[in-house]
Amino acid sequence: MSSKTMLAVVKPEAKSGADLRQVPVPTYGPNDVLVKVKVAAVCGTDLHIYDWDQWAQNRIKPPLVPGHEFCGNVAAVGENVTSVKEGDFVSAEMHVACGKCFQCRTGDAHVCQFVKIIGIDSDGAFAEYVVIPESNIWKIDPSIPADYAAVLDPLGNAVHTVLAGDIVGCSIAIIGCGPIGLFAIAVARAVGASTVFAIELNEHRRKLAKAMKADFVLDPTKDDVKKIVQENTNGGGVDVVAEMSGNGNAIRMGFDLLRFGGRVSLLGTPTKPVELNVADGIIFKGATVQGIHGRRMYKTWYQMTELLKHGRLEISPAITDRIAMKDFDKGMERLKTGEASKILLYPNGVK
Numbered sequence: 634m635s636s637k638t639m640l641a642v643v644k645p646e647a648k649s650g651a652d653l654r655q656v657p658v659p660t661y662g663p664n665d666v667l668v669k670v671k672v673a674a675v676c677g678t679d680l681h682i683y684d685w686d687q688w689a690q691n692r693i694k695p696p697l698v699p700g701h702e703f704c705g706n707v708a709a710v711g712e713n714v715t716s717v718k719e720g721d722f723v724s725a726e727m728h729v730a731c732g733k734c735f736q737c738r739t740g741d742a743h744v745c746q747f748v749k750i751i752g753i754d755s756d757g758a759f760a761e762y763v764v765i766p767e768s769n770i771w772k773i774d775p776s777i778p779a780d781y782a783a784v785l786d787p788l789g790n791a792v793h794t795v796l797a798g799d800i801v802g803c804s805i806a807i808i809g810c811g812p813i814g815l816f817a818i819a820v821a822r823a824v825g826a827s828t829v830f831a832i833e834l835n836e837h838r839r840k841l842a843k844a845m846k847a848d849f850v851l852d853p854t855k856d857d858v859k860k861i862v863q864e865n866t867n868g869g870g871v872d873v874v875a876e877m878s879g880n881g882n883a884i885r886m887g888f889d890l891l892r893f894g895g896r897v898s899l900l901g902t903p904t905k906p907v908e909l910n911v912a913d914g915i916i917f918k919g920a921t922v923q924g925i926h927g928r929r930m931y932k933t934w935y936q937m938t939e940l941l942k943h944g945r946l947e948i949s950p951a952i953t954d955r956i957a958m959k960d961f962d963k964g965m966e967r968l969k970t971g972e973a974s975k976i977l978l979y980p981n982g983v984k
Contacts, residue, residue: 654699677968728743764957808887870895880901895921958980
């Protein structure tokens with residue numbers, strides 16, 4: 634590699650916005666992999682960082698290169714690295730677990746108490762190069778398109794949520810059709826769900842949910858969601874609720890739509906405490922309630938890779954924008970309109 638500097642999106646200080654700068658190419662250690670970024674993807678978390686909201690103020694320590702969704706090719710490897718070589722097509726699990734806590738040592742590293750996230754706690758992938766520990770690198774089958782490989786992180790959230798219990802032959806209500814909710818529609822379809830209800834307030838997202846081939850796309854402000862669900866589930870309610878919005882009203886609606894003995898998988902994160910009728914919604918229904926965080930390491934990665942490799946997942950409608958990394962600010966403004974879903978960034982221009 635000839636150049637010692639690279640183009641990167643930098644959060645330079647504790648205020649809103651971000652800069653495009655030339656910065657040093659990151660150094661890598663003996664157990665690290667240096668990846669030349671091909672495509673990166675924007676997450677809602679990146680917008681929080683950009684806007685410098687309360688969450689960002691409490692978590693982020695500038696200067697920081699954000700970005701935790703990407704794919705690229707190995708540019709160099711540390712002397713101890715054996716699983717990948719220069720030129721390999723890769724992505725990465727950006728949650729770096731400690732490997733030592735109770736959760737890590739008992740198969741639950743995805744909820745490691747001491748996890749560090751690349752792109753949040755250390756420099757990430759909104760740059761020409763990013764450094765990843767070998768333990769977190771994920772080699773990608775060349776048959777998987779780069780645009781899909783760049784969104785394995787949020788796709789993994791969807792796979793984890795949908796596959797967290799029985800789903801084959803089951804009806805599912807997916808509440809909230811942001812990118813992960815849209816991906817969940819594709820996953821549910823791919824693995825044999827019987828009926829997919831997509832519930833979303835935003836008109837643009839509802840259009841995308843239809844493009845993702847949900848059986849029913851419902852607006853809770855206009856449609857009688859419970860009536861429609863019951864009419865199409867033999868009056869019992871859905872087998873599975875995948876709650877992706879984190880909205881209190883949506884969470885309550887999910888429990889109301891659930892059949893007795895059904896499963897609720899909660900991925901959306903509320904910004905404040907949610908009041909819920911636990912007796913009617915959970916106890917008397919005998920409901921199974923799951924908190925879903927991140928992706929199972931690395932079971933989820935194997936699952937989604939195989940689904941993609943064999944053409945089972947069609948997620949292209951959820952990718953609405955492709956822009957050059959130099960136009961990062963425009964991408965942020967586009968995300969704020971509510972009309973964009975997944976935005977892809979290309980360090981060397983749109984390809």
